[in-house]
Amino acid sequence: MPKxxxxxxxxxxxxxxxxxxxxxxxxxxxxxSDASSxxxxxxxxxxxxxIYFWMHSFGLIDISGSLTALxxxxxxxKGKDPYLENPASLWLLQYNLIKTQRxxxxxxxxxxxxRERIEFTKDQIKHFVKRQCGQxxxxxxxxxxxxxxxxxxxxxxxxxxxxxxFEDEYSGLFIDLKLINRLEITERDNQTFSINIGKHEDxxxxxxxxxxxxxxxxxxxxxxxNIMYNDSSPGICFALNEEGLTNHILSLTKKYKITLTxxxxxxxxxxxxxxxxxxxxxxxxxx
Numbered sequence: 001m002p003k004x005x006x007x008x009x010x011x012x013x014x015x016x017x018x019x020x021x022x023x024x025x026x027x028x029x030x031x032x033s034d035a036s037s038x039x040x041x042x043x044x045x046x047x048x049x050x051i052y053f054w055m056h057s058f059g060l061i062d063i064s065g066s067l068t069a070l071x072x073x074x075x076x077x078k079g080k081d082p083y084l085e086n087p088a089s090l091w092l093l094q095y096n097l098i099k100t101q102r103x104x105x106x107x108x109x110x111x112x113x114x115r116e117r118i119e120f121t122k123d124q125i126k127h128f129v130k131r132q133c134g135q136x137x138x139x140x141x142x143x144x145x146x147x148x149x150x151x152x153x154x155x156x157x158x159x160x161x162x163x164x165x166f167e168d169e170y171s172g173l174f175i176d177l178k179l180i181n182r183l184e185i186t187e188r189d190n191q192t193f194s195i196n197i198g199k200h201e202d203x204x205x206x207x208x209x210x211x212x213x214x215x216x217x218x219x220x221x222x223x224x225x226n227i228m229y230n231d232s233s234p235g236i237c238f239a240l241n242e243e244g245l246t247n248h249i250l251s252l253t254k255k256y257k258i259t260l261t262x263x264x265x266x267x268x269x270x271x272x273x274x275x276x277x278x279x280x281x282x283x284x285x286x287x
Contacts, residue, residue, distance in 0.1 A: 002101040004138050006129075006148040008053035009103070010046040013154040015171045019093075020082045022055040023075035026067055057103040059096040070096065073281065080285040088204045088284050090177055095211055095237045105148050108132060111231045114239070119183060119194045122149050153193070156180040160191075179239050199244030205251040206284035208234045209258075212269070213277035224249075224260070224267035256280075 025032075025041055032052040038045055055061045060071035074089060075082045081089040101107040105125075113120070113128050126145055133140045155172045156179055178200075184192040211234050216222045228235035228245055235245050249260050249269060257272040 002104070004104045004133060004140070005102060006104055006140065007144050008049070009151055010050045011147050011151060012047060012050040013151045013171065014054040014173050016084050016173055018051045018054060019058065019060060019084070020075050022051045023060065023067065023071055026055070026061060026065070031065070057097055057100060058093050059100045073278070086285065087176065087202055088207055090174060091203050091207045091238065092210070094174060094177060095232070098237050099232045105129065105152050107232070109152065110236055114195050118197065119192060121190060121192055122146070122153070125149050153180070157182055195239050197239045197241050199247060200238055200240055201244070201247070203238055203248060204284050205248045205255070206280050208248045209252050209256065209275070209280050210277050211237070213275060213280065220271050222269040222271070224269060227269065
């Protein structure tokens with residue numbers, strides 16, 4: 001089980017241009033630990049640490065510090081979306097952030113917390129995480145966890161009111177995914193939020209297929225229930241309801257040799273040919 005990490009971002013949520021900046025920096029053979037990294041990246045020392053944290057958390061660099069295939073696909077010389085202008089890239093990064101479990105709160109929230117409640121407060125997230133860590137005999141600093149929850153919500157939500165630094169406040173990478181809503185505006189620490197479970201029709205079906213090919217590699221038959229409810233599955237990562245997931249899969253059956261069957265009320269996805277996940281991603285971006 002991966003180590004639980006609730007710090008490393010230095011209280012900065014990931015800015016949209018940081019991942020391209022971090023990619024180019026790493027591709028040029030630089031190290032985030034170099035004294036010159038502040039000058040080369042053009043940000044403060046804490047932000048250098050934060051960029052490294054997010055590159056690692058999104059699975060764009062591996063444990064050895066090398067760039068991954070996904071990093072090259074998105075941000076390389078012939079990268080499909082170096083400036084994250086295509087919504088497909090955000091859904092892809094949302095999945096990768098949860099899958100890697102290197103920023104633990106995101107995996108815990110979508111894989112575990114959301115199974116208990118849809119509406120929540122910051123305190124409820126905090127107590128859930130502390131309880132889960134306690135069950136695993138993991139000590140956690142409450143101040144650190146509170147900062148991590150603040151960064152988490154900034155990643156998904158527009159600010160409650162305009163601040164002086166407009167660019168900083170509206171820099172949440174996943175605001176446009178609309179996965180979390182602010183339900184009630186009260187005192188800062190007593191606000192109520194909700195997970196927006198729905199059809200999410202803006203998810204490109206190829207992103208769903210890419211996830212399936214990663215998670216169920218070489219499987220010819222996949223239970224709809226597993227696609228919907230397994231940890232880090234499309235249904236979980238993207239807060240899809242069953243109708244939304246069904247619609248995305250039916251869309252895939254029109255483009256690929258895939259069928260959705262139902263026998264005695266049990267749905268299964270049949271993969272009728274071997275499909276290359278990277279070709280699927282290329283198809284998504286070449287449309």
